[in-house]
Amino acid sequence: xxxxxxxxxxxxxxxxxxxxxxxxxxxxxxxxxxxxxxxxxxxxxxxxxxxxxxxxxxxxxxxxxxxxxxxxxxxxxxxxxxxxxxxxxxxxxxxxxxxxxxxxxxxxxxxxxxxxxxxxxxxxxxxxxxxxxxxxxxxxxxxxxxxxxxxxxxxxxxxxxxxxxxxxxxxxxxxxxxxxxxxxxxxxxxxxxxxxxxx
Amino acid sequence: xxxxxxxxxxxxxxxxxxxxxxxxxxxxxxxxxxxxxxxxxxxxxxxxxxxxxxxxxxxxxxxxxxxxxxxxxxxxxxxxxxxxxxxxxxxxxxxxxxxxxxxxxxxxxxxxxxxxxxxxxxxxxxxxxxxxxxxxxxxxxxxxxxxxxxxxxxxxxxxxxxxxxxxxxxxxxxxxxxxxxxxxxxxxxxxxxxxxxxx
DNA sequence: TCATTTTTATACCAGTCAGTATTTTTATAT
DNA sequence: ATATAAAAATACTGACTGGTATAAAAATGA
Numbered sequence: 434x435x436x437x438x439x440x441x442x443x444x445x446x447x448x449x450x451x452x453x454x455x456x457x458x459x460x461x462x463x464x465x466x467x468x469x470x471x472x473x474x475x476x477x478x479x480x481x482x483x484x485x486x487x488x489x490x491x492x493x494x495x496x497x498x499x500x501x502x503x504x505x506x507x508x509x510x511x512x513x514x515x516x517x518x519x520x521x522x523x524x525x526x527x528x529x530x531x532x533x534x535x536x537x538x539x540x541x542x543x544x545x546x547x548x549x550x551x552x553x554x555x556x557x558x559x560x561x562x563x564x565x566x567x568x569x570x571x572x573x574x575x576x577x578x579x580x581x582x583x584x585x586x587x588x589x590x591x592x593x594x595x596x597x598x599x600x601x602x603x604x605x606x607x608x609x610x611x612x613x614x615x616x617x618x619x620x621x622x623x624x625x626x627x628x629x630x631x632x
Numbered sequence: 633x634x635x636x637x638x639x640x641x642x643x644x645x646x647x648x649x650x651x652x653x654x655x656x657x658x659x660x661x662x663x664x665x666x667x668x669x670x671x672x673x674x675x676x677x678x679x680x681x682x683x684x685x686x687x688x689x690x691x692x693x694x695x696x697x698x699x700x701x702x703x704x705x706x707x708x709x710x711x712x713x714x715x716x717x718x719x720x721x722x723x724x725x726x727x728x729x730x731x732x733x734x735x736x737x738x739x740x741x742x743x744x745x746x747x748x749x750x751x752x753x754x755x756x757x758x759x760x761x762x763x764x765x766x767x768x769x770x771x772x773x774x775x776x777x778x779x780x781x782x783x784x785x786x787x788x789x790x791x792x793x794x795x796x797x798x799x800x801x802x803x804x805x806x807x808x809x810x811x812x813x814x815x816x817x818x819x820x821x822x823x824x825x826x827x828x829x830x831x
Numbered sequence: 832t833c834a835t836t837t838t839t840a841t842a843c844c845a846g847t848c849a850g851t852a853t854t855t856t857t858a859t860a861t
Numbered sequence: 862a863t864a865t866a867a868a869a870a871t872a873c874t875g876a877c878t879g880g881t882a883t884a885a886a887a888a889t890g891a
Contacts (some may be wrong), residue, residue, distance in 0.1 A: 471849080623801065629829060642835070645887070
């Protein structure tokens with residue numbers, strides 16, 4: 434909802450940097466427990482007044498949604514690129530594991546998965562986006578398994594739906610472990626073990 | 633810390649039912665998001681005055697710790713019984729899966745895993761207990777894998793340490809899915825798939 | 832009867848929260 | 862110049878938080 438900017442001609446010129454507020458918000462939600470991040474603290478850190486932030490984002494729900502929107506935009510396409518690379522099952526899984534374990538933007542976990550884990554504390558608009566992103570991710574995973582099955586690259590007994598959910602949860606687990614500071618090689622071993630069922 | 637009861641002879645007799653307060657607290661922490669449960673709400677629900685609760689449990693941290701203590705006591709031995717049944721790998725995993733998917737006390741997830749997931753929001757005493765329980769669980773899992781390996785029942789390439797962590801996380805995942813209302817057969821399929829790497 | 836001890840109940844404290852009313856500032860249009 | 866519009870800054874609201882001061886109540890001991 435940061436669209437529809439009515440370039441007003443009159444009145445005091447806007448000085449608030451919505452982009453900067455979003456940056457600060459993403460950083461805050463990413464680094465801290467969601468329940469510990471308040472609109473107040475974000476305003477302070479971004480040096481923006483509360484009324485300005487509320488005019489820009491409506492309410493807390495709008496701010497968190499905008500933050501997640503901005504965050505996901507940067508990251509989501511990378512994963513689908515890996516899944517749609519057209520490589521075989523083994524190569525794709527290897528690339529996926531590597532990405533999840535080493536990408537710097539996931540160093541302390543993934544904001545999307547963090548919000549998904551604490552879904553019931555989110556406002557309706559943010560929650561809706563979380564569910565939308567989740568559906569998109571699940572759909573991507575499922576298409577991946579359908580492709581692998583149609584090319585004879587995978588003969589799993591489980592449905593592509595369950596396989597997709599499984600993959601999504603194992604990725605979430607690895608990211609949660611990164612967030613909690615677990616040893617990188619241990620995370621890799623656990624994720625590799627989990628995904629070995631597809632090889 | 634509910635021990636050392638100094639059966640005082642004089643003074644107004646105690647009417648607060650610490651047991652009832654704990655019951656209410658466990659129920660509240662179990663059903664709701666941890667951040668939504670306040671000492672105030674527990675006092676209201678248990679019909680106990682705040683000063684009485686604070687005299688009994690010290691502070692919020694003491695209350696949450698006592699609640700987790702009471703909860704874990706009831707449940708933890710069941711899991712170790714399954715792991716120490718002396719049965720083979722397959723039978724033990726089957727029993728474990730069955731327990732996690734069907735036990736009524738885990739219907740909406742497990743309080744221990746819930747607190748472990750939100751560890752950084754807990755007070756020091758409760759957090760200490762969470763870590764202690766986690767170590768105990770990990771130790772139990774690891775001993776299980778050591779036993780299976782020594783009896784030639786398991787030839788896994790990963791270390792018993794990684795296997796134990798893997799098992800613990802897959803159980804946590806299944807319980808989180810129960811907590812979020814996921815379909816029981818789906819949870820079972822995912823957990824079975826995850827643990828199939830040990831068979 | 833009356834002092835002592837312990838628990839209770841009530842009401843309060845300071846801090847934080849999300850959200851907003853009010854006033855001041857800064858621009859443009861006439 | 863002056864009206865108007867929009868945003869800014871400040872300060873507020875009411876609700877809730879964890880925690881506590883205070884005083885009344887209810888028991889025992891002398």
